[in-house]
Amino acid sequence: MRFDRDVRRKLFSHAMAIACLACVAIAILPLGDILYTSAVNGLKVLSFQFFTQNSPIPCDPRFQTGCSFGGIYNSIQGTLLLIVIAAGIALPVGILCGIYLSEFGANPLGNAARFFADVLAGVPSIVMGVVVFSLFLLLFQDGYITSDYVLSVLSASIALAFIMLPIVARTAEEALRLVPTTTREAALALGIPRYRVVLRIVLRSARSAVITGGLLAVARAAGETAPLIILNPGNLFPFAPALGLHQTTASLPISIYRWIVSPYPNWQADAWGATFVLVILMLGISVAARLALRERFGAALR
Amino acid sequence: MRSDPTAPEPRAPLPPMPPAKLRTEKLSAWYGKKRVLEEISLNFAPNEVTAIIGPSGCGKSTLIRCMNRIHEVTPHARIEGRVFLDDQDVYRQEATSVRRRIGMVFQRANPFPTMSVFDNVAAGLKLNGVRDKARLDEQVVKSLRQAALWEEVKEGLYAPGVSLSGGQQQRLCIARALAVEPEVLLMDEPCSALDPIATAKIEDLLFDLKKQYTVVIVTHNMQQAARVADRTAFLYLGKLVEFNATRELFERPKEKLTESYITGRFG
Numbered sequence: 001m002r003f004d005r006d007v008r009r010k011l012f013s014h015a016m017a018i019a020c021l022a023c024v025a026i027a028i029l030p031l032g033d034i035l036y037t038s039a040v041n042g043l044k045v046l047s048f049q050f051f052t053q054n055s056p057i058p059c060d061p062r063f064q065t066g067c068s069f070g071g072i073y074n075s076i077q078g079t080l081l082l083i084v085i086a087a088g089i090a091l092p093v094g095i096l097c098g099i100y101l102s103e104f105g106a107n108p109l110g111n112a113a114r115f116f117a118d119v120l121a122g123v124p125s126i127v128m129g130v131v132v133f134s135l136f137l138l139l140f141q142d143g144y145i146t147s148d149y150v151l152s153v154l155s156a157s158i159a160l161a162f163i164m165l166p167i168v169a170r171t172a173e174e175a176l177r178l179v180p181t182t183t184r185e186a187a188l189a190l191g192i193p194r195y196r197v198v199l200r201i202v203l204r205s206a207r208s209a210v211i212t213g214g215l216l217a218v219a220r221a222a223g224e225t226a227p228l229i230i231l232n233p234g235n236l237f238p239f240a241p242a243l244g245l246h247q248t249t250a251s252l253p254i255s256i257y258r259w260i261v262s263p264y265p266n267w268q269a270d271a272w273g274a275t276f277v278l279v280i281l282m283l284g285i286s287v288a289a290r291l292a293l294r295e296r297f298g299a300a301l302r
Numbered sequence: 303m304r305s306d307p308t309a310p311e312p313r314a315p316l317p318p319m320p321p322a323k324l325r326t327e328k329l330s331a332w333y334g335k336k337r338v339l340e341e342i343s344l345n346f347a348p349n350e351v352t353a354i355i356g357p358s359g360c361g362k363s364t365l366i367r368c369m370n371r372i373h374e375v376t377p378h379a380r381i382e383g384r385v386f387l388d389d390q391d392v393y394r395q396e397a398t399s400v401r402r403r404i405g406m407v408f409q410r411a412n413p414f415p416t417m418s419v420f421d422n423v424a425a426g427l428k429l430n431g432v433r434d435k436a437r438l439d440e441q442v443v444k445s446l447r448q449a450a451l452w453e454e455v456k457e458g459l460y461a462p463g464v465s466l467s468g469g470q471q472q473r474l475c476i477a478r479a480l481a482v483e484p485e486v487l488l489m490d491e492p493c494s495a496l497d498p499i500a501t502a503k504i505e506d507l508l509f510d511l512k513k514q515y516t517v518v519i520v521t522h523n524m525q526q527a528a529r530v531a532d533r534t535a536f537l538y539l540g541k542l543v544e545f546n547a548t549r550e551l552f553e554r555p556k557e558k559l560t561e562s563y564i565t566g567r568f569g
Contacts, residue, residue: 183414185372185408186406186412186475188372188375189370189405189406189408190425190426190429190479191400191426191430192426192429193398204414
């Protein structure tokens with residue numbers, strides 16, 4: 001009967017829609033939980049001092065008096081320092097790689113570079129830490145650097161830069177590829193030299209998508225923990241900001257890691273605070289990346 | 303004295319072919335192994351509009367893309383034969399300097415997406431090293447006037463170029479091409495994406511432009527060729543079938559193929 005069949009199809013359609021919605025809810029749930037739990041626990045220690053004070057001395061109020069929560073000033077400073085140096089290396093190199101892949105990479109060398117970039121992006125970050133660690137050990141062995149640098153802000157930044165590099169390169173390539181061929185031809189037809197067409201027209205047209213890729217790479221590096229475990233253990237517990245590239249530094253992910261596994265109540269509480277700050281930082285970067293993208297499409301639609 | 307045997311004596315009112323501003327000599331072009339042009343020899347007279355007509359895929363666009371050396375930008379594209387601008391082989395000059403002298407307007411309006419109207423027009427000069435602000439201002443206004451766009455955009459010079467209507471965008475692209483002061487203007491089906499009113503504006507514009515430039519226009523629209531062109535070349539399957547004064551070609555075609563095409567029997 002025709003009517004029955006139509007009703008059956010409609011019911012099936014509704015059932016599928018509900019099933020899809022349920023799957024979306026399951027996918028979103030963990031994020032909601034992370035935000036909720038880190039907010040509830042983190043807000044307990046969040047205060048102005050939390051951002052201006054260094055890591056606290058471990059303290060247990062059951063046995064000691066005058067326990068302080070301290071703060072994450074040195075962790076934030078360390079994370080910013082690591083990211084700024086890593087981005088300073090990875091962004092220019094990665095964007096230039098992306099330009100090569102997109103504009104000049106239609107050849108075997110380009111294909112190989114693209115393949116290796118993808119493999120590099122898949123290398124576990126702990127391996128990246130090991131590689132940079134051994135590289136710096138060799139440099140130390142041959143007398144190019146002092147022993148300080150082996151475990152330092154510099155070596156950790158370089159490991160983070162290696163992690164960011166393929167992300168920046170591939171997103172920049174994709175962004176540049178989205179610029180239509182006709183835009184390139186229009187610029188070339190004006191007699192503009194090729195390198196200027198690439199830098200001033202093509203890169204400019206893809207600007208916001210390139211920035212988005214850079215921001216996502218920064219977000220990735222900011223939360224990266226594994227290479228820092230190897231390269232930036234601190235003197236186990238750094239209590240003050242790093243002053244030089246040869247020193248180790250605290251950083252948000254490592255502080256969280258050290259504090260949450262510790263037996264000290266003030267450290268455990270701080271771990272939640274730092275977690276909340278890190279999550280908000282990530283969220284902020286993602287939102288900024290989206291806004292940068294919207295600017296691009298907004299301009300095209302206006 | 304005429305160097306092109308395929309251009310017979312045109313009848314009045316068109317004067318005989320003057321010395322060519324732009325000329326191709328046995329020009330052949332390939333995309334990879336596919337040959338799309340076969341030994342095209344054509345002359346383009348100064349201060350005239352020359353139309354190139356023919357069915358889709360006959361090589362019209364490729365032909366003009368060879369003249370400003372944009373063809374070679376496409377991967378695996380190559381040419382044989384020669385192109386002369388003022389009797390100098392363009393393939394023995396710097397591609398960038400050739401392209402500054404031979405401007406191009408494309409099938410789809412393609413203003414630079416992140417640039418304002420002003421910056422779009424100024425881009426050619428700026429990126430070729432002109433820094434003089436006064437000169438840029440003057441040239442932008444002049445080019446926009448030449449492209450009959452000035453009155454419509456003078457209030458919004460700093461709005462994004464892509465915010466204009468399709469027809470305005472195409473005139474913006476014409477202004478952009480004119481700003482670098484070329485001698486020749488190549489137009490690759492400039493009206494194919496435009497409505498009749500916007501098309502009429504561009505066609506009107508051509509009458510003014512040819513006073514100053516050598517204009518070559520590719521079109522698949524025969525009426526358009528009949529309206530705007532002084533001379534017309536008919537291409538079919540990469541070969542030049544016929545080249546003549548436009549009225550001659552449409553009223554008294556010499557080749558059977560031309561006749562069937564213009565009477566709509568194929569293409």
